[in-house]
Structures are given as C-alpha cells and as structure tokens.
Amino acid sequence: MRILGIGETNDLAAMYHGFVRRGHAVRVFVADPACADVFAGMLDFCDDWERELGWVREAGEDGLVLFESATRGELQDRLRREGFQVIGGSALGDRLEADREFGQQVLRDAGLKTAASHRFTDYAAATRFLREHPGRYVLKFNGADGARTRNFVSEMEDGCDVLALLSLYAARAAAGEAVDFVLMQHVEGVEVGVGAYFNGREFLQPACIDFEHKRFFPGELGELTGEMGTIVSYRGATRLFEAALAPVAPLLREGGYVGYINVNLIANADGLWPLEFTSRFGYPGFAICEALHEEPWEAIFRRMLRRDGLAIATRRDFACGIVLSVPPFPYRHGYEALSKGAPICLRDSLGASDREHLHFAEVARLDGQLVTSGATGYVGVATGVGATVESANAEALRIARGVVVPNLRYRRDIGERVARGDLVRLQSLGWYDSPLSLRMHLHPAMA
Known part of the structure; x- marks a missing residue:
C-alpha cells in the first residue's frame, strides 16, 4: 500500500512505522514544527501533503490518506469527493468532539440521559x-x-x-x-468507554470497552494528562455499544464518517451518562487495541474501505497500556532543557517479540541511537496482554521495565481500580456482558 499520513504532531508514528516494517510505502506530513523530528531517521516525511496526492492516486485501491486528528474533517470530506480513500473522520466527527454541546444533543437524541x-x-x-x-x-x-x-x-x-x-x-x-x-x-459512577470502527455505512465488530486512567499520578492524583494508561478488551462491550454507539450510525453514515469513534460514559444506578466523543484514533488507545488484533492494520483498513466484511479478528484477552514519559510531560515548557535528546536504551531482557509491545511516540534515531524528540516528553506506551487484568498489567510493567531513559516515569497501577470494583459494578448494573476475569494482586506500594 501507499499511505499518506496527515496530522499535527505525528501521533500515529508507531502505526506508520509498522506499515513500513511490513513492506508498505509511507509518507508523513507533520504540521507542528515542534514535532517535525518525531521518528526522524525512521520515517519518510513531506513538507507539502498536497504534492503527494498524485503519488497516492497512482496506487489505486492500494492508496490511502490517513488522518490522525479531529481538526481536518472538511478536508477529509473534500478528498473523498475527489475519489481518494480516506480514514480518520469527517467534518461531522470534528463537530462531535470539539463542540461538546452538540455531542451531548446527539446522544440525547439517541435516547441517553445527559448531565x-x-x-x-x-x-x-x-x-x-x-x-x-x-x-x-x-x-x-x-x-x-x-x-x-x-x-x-x-x-x-x-x-x-x-x-x-x-x-x-x-x-x-x-x-x-x-x-x-x-x-x-458532576456525575458519580463507573467511567467507561466504548469504541468501534465505522466504514461509512456500518460499524465493524467487535466493539471495544476501555477504562482510561487520565491523571498523572497513581491513585488518580495530579493533573489530567489526556491519558496515562488504559485497560482495553474486545469482549463485553455489546450492551454499551448498542446503547451509545449503534444509535448514531445513521448520523455517521449521513456525515460520511470513516474511522474509529469512541464515547466516554459514566454508568450508575440511574443509567448511562455520556461525557464526550473521541472522533479519531485514541492515543495511546490505538497501540493498546493493536495488542489485541490478530491481523495488521492494513487488513482492517482494507476491509473498511472495500466494505467486504464487518468482522475484526481479535484476542479474547485484556490489554493494558502504560504511558512512558519524561519531564516536563504533560507540559511543553522546559522540554528542550530537561529531557529532549535523552538516550533511550532497551535491556537485553526484552526479546524481539517483547519489543513489538513497545509503541514509541516522541522519539528519533540519531547516529544509530534512539533519543527523545518532539515537544512534551511523551516517550511511548508499553502494552501487555493477559487473560486477567492482573496478568495484562504485569506484562505491560515487564515491558516498561525494559526501557531505560533518564528520569523515565510511568504509573504502575493501571487497572487497579478496574480489578478492585469497576468491572464487577459495571456487570451488576447490566452494562458488561462478558465473564469476569479480574484478579489483581497489588504490589504493597499500591495497596
């Protein structure tokens, strides 16, 4: 395939790199100058994405334009009208995420209660x-x-x-x-997300369920970072999907949406309370989902574009993702002085298959050495898969411990609150429809 990636900060760099390793041709446009060095020495870049459209068109059905953010929906719609194959979102998707009032009205129209x-x-x-x-x-x-x-x-x-x-x-x-x-x-309850891929007409299955950990420190302390780690599964999301995502399919179809979409919710005894849409790939969500895929992204994308099937081959397990960062993440101020250009080393304990579970983000290769790059110190995400939340967490931590960077930080408790009660409570409320597999024996420091 020929893939043109368009985005602000190269958030899909690990996905692009996977395409390259599997033999596909990739060119990437990065709008933010502060992130121009993300995956430098590892990917091919362009400074004018429009000049690359002919290169994409020459590939016919094997040409793809991939968008990483929810800010260029009108452009995506235009390219589709011009005959390009595009995955990412649409103008409607941009509005669903950016205009929270509109997103809430859409979910009210779908029959959900809103705060x-x-x-x-x-x-x-x-x-x-x-x-x-x-x-x-x-x-x-x-x-x-x-x-x-x-x-x-x-x-x-x-x-x-x-x-x-x-x-x-x-x-x-x-x-x-x-x-x-x-x-x-403010609404009390279990915070949970449900997401799925939409091919312009229908949702692919299965949908995934996720539990984000947004705060910087263990125990849900500190600033809201966007995401410090997540538990994901492709099993158990059916009831959430039918309630929160399936009803918006006609609107997405009318709006020409093609890509991943997620709804974050609060579940309590009074029902489901939607919080917000994510109308794009999640970060680090895409990497954690990938850990559960039994087929590569290009197979899923071809199925979406050709609309020749609705099934995604996925594992029945849990996946845990842990965000790896260095100072001053989640801020930009002072990164040049504190951490940019720091060497990244991998322990010999990480074998080739282990390294497949490292999805780097703001890194570059300089004279053969992997170093930190970009704008904030978001080094990447370590993923682990297991039949239980506990084993998925343990695997992700094992991978994380294999990464050595000066002043590396990450949370060790991703999944703790899920195992301690969120899944059980979600099932008791009727929103989790898969056998529970929760064990989490906590490290003494976490208990």
Whole structure:
C-alpha cells in the first residue's frame, strides 16, 4: 500500500512505522514544527501533503490518506469527493468532539440521559453562574486540540475550587483571548468507554470497552494528562455499544464518517451518562487495541474501505497500556532543557517479540541511537496482554521495565481500580456482558 499520513504532531508514528516494517510505502506530513523530528531517521516525511496526492492516486485501491486528528474533517470530506480513500473522520466527527454541546444533543437524541451542561464564552458569565448555582462541576474546554491539563474536575461540593480556578484563568487571559468551555454537572459512577470502527455505512465488530486512567499520578492524583494508561478488551462491550454507539450510525453514515469513534460514559444506578466523543484514533488507545488484533492494520483498513466484511479478528484477552514519559510531560515548557535528546536504551531482557509491545511516540534515531524528540516528553506506551487484568498489567510493567531513559516515569497501577470494583459494578448494573476475569494482586506500594 501507499499511505499518506496527515496530522499535527505525528501521533500515529508507531502505526506508520509498522506499515513500513511490513513492506508498505509511507509518507508523513507533520504540521507542528515542534514535532517535525518525531521518528526522524525512521520515517519518510513531506513538507507539502498536497504534492503527494498524485503519488497516492497512482496506487489505486492500494492508496490511502490517513488522518490522525479531529481538526481536518472538511478536508477529509473534500478528498473523498475527489475519489481518494480516506480514514480518520469527517467534518461531522470534528463537530462531535470539539463542540461538546452538540455531542451531548446527539446522544440525547439517541435516547441517553445527559448531565446538565452549560456553555460559556467568557469567564465572567461562568463566575456569575457558579455563584448563583453552587455545586460540583466538570470544567472542559471545547476544541479537539485544546490542552487537557486546563480541564478540571471539581472536588468541593459547592464548586468553590472551580470558581477559584476560573478566576485565575480570567486574570491570566490575554487581552481579547477567545475562550469556549462548558461546566458539566458532576456525575458519580463507573467511567467507561466504548469504541468501534465505522466504514461509512456500518460499524465493524467487535466493539471495544476501555477504562482510561487520565491523571498523572497513581491513585488518580495530579493533573489530567489526556491519558496515562488504559485497560482495553474486545469482549463485553455489546450492551454499551448498542446503547451509545449503534444509535448514531445513521448520523455517521449521513456525515460520511470513516474511522474509529469512541464515547466516554459514566454508568450508575440511574443509567448511562455520556461525557464526550473521541472522533479519531485514541492515543495511546490505538497501540493498546493493536495488542489485541490478530491481523495488521492494513487488513482492517482494507476491509473498511472495500466494505467486504464487518468482522475484526481479535484476542479474547485484556490489554493494558502504560504511558512512558519524561519531564516536563504533560507540559511543553522546559522540554528542550530537561529531557529532549535523552538516550533511550532497551535491556537485553526484552526479546524481539517483547519489543513489538513497545509503541514509541516522541522519539528519533540519531547516529544509530534512539533519543527523545518532539515537544512534551511523551516517550511511548508499553502494552501487555493477559487473560486477567492482573496478568495484562504485569506484562505491560515487564515491558516498561525494559526501557531505560533518564528520569523515565510511568504509573504502575493501571487497572487497579478496574480489578478492585469497576468491572464487577459495571456487570451488576447490566452494562458488561462478558465473564469476569479480574484478579489483581497489588504490589504493597499500591495497596
């Protein structure tokens, strides 16, 4: 195949590299100059993706344009109209993720309950609202490319903590700075995601269930990073899929969506409460899902584009993914001085098959040495697969321990809360439809 990858920060670098290792031709466009060196020495890059379209078209059915973000949907729609095969999303997908109010309305129309959500475009209005309606809220900024570290989950019952944070944001805002965010009523329960691949007409099966761990430190402490690790399975998601994703298939079909889509939810005794759409590949979600695939990405993509089948061959196990990072992740400030260019070494204990479970992200090859690159210190993700959450976690940790980088950090408790109660509770609520396989004997430091 000939694959043209288009994105901002080269988030799909590990996927592209897999294509190259399996004999496919790949060219990558990276819009963010700070990430121009991600996978340098390991991939072929272009500085003008439009000049590469002829190269893609010459390959016919073996030509593919692959998008990694939910910010170029109109471009994807245009390329499809021009006859190109495109996987990623669509303009509709961009709106589902970036415009949280719209995404919530779509899910209400699908029959789900939604928590009260209020949109604001200035801090003063939000401050007045909180003073008049005190309570726990979740602050989320609109826009698919917004910094996740600015989002905030209130801990105080009267919302005084989010009120104080908004005052800080307002004081530091530049003159004329545009803001767009929502305050969503806080809902207690099990946080869970369900995702699947849509081929423009139908969903491929099986769907996957996931449990993200978004905070930086073990025990769900620290800033919201986007994701520090996740438990994934392709078994047990049927009821969640039928409730949250299947009803939006007609809308996705009408909107020309082709790619992966996920809905994050809270499940409790009152039902399912959708939080947000992810209308693109998840990071590190794609790598963790890959650990469970029994066929390569190109086989799945061909099936999506040709619409000649709806089944994906997957393992029946759990997969655990652990994000590996160096300072100042999840921020950009100070990366050049702190960690950029640091050597990455692999222990001899990692065999060739083990290294298949390392999905590097912000790295480059310089004079034969693997080093950190990019903009934030997101080194990559270590994955492990097992019949239980415990064994998947143990395998991922074994892989992670084989990576040596100065000041490397990662969480060791990915899956702990899933094994301690989330899956059991989800099944008791009627939303998990697979036999439980949960054991997690915790390291003393985690207990």
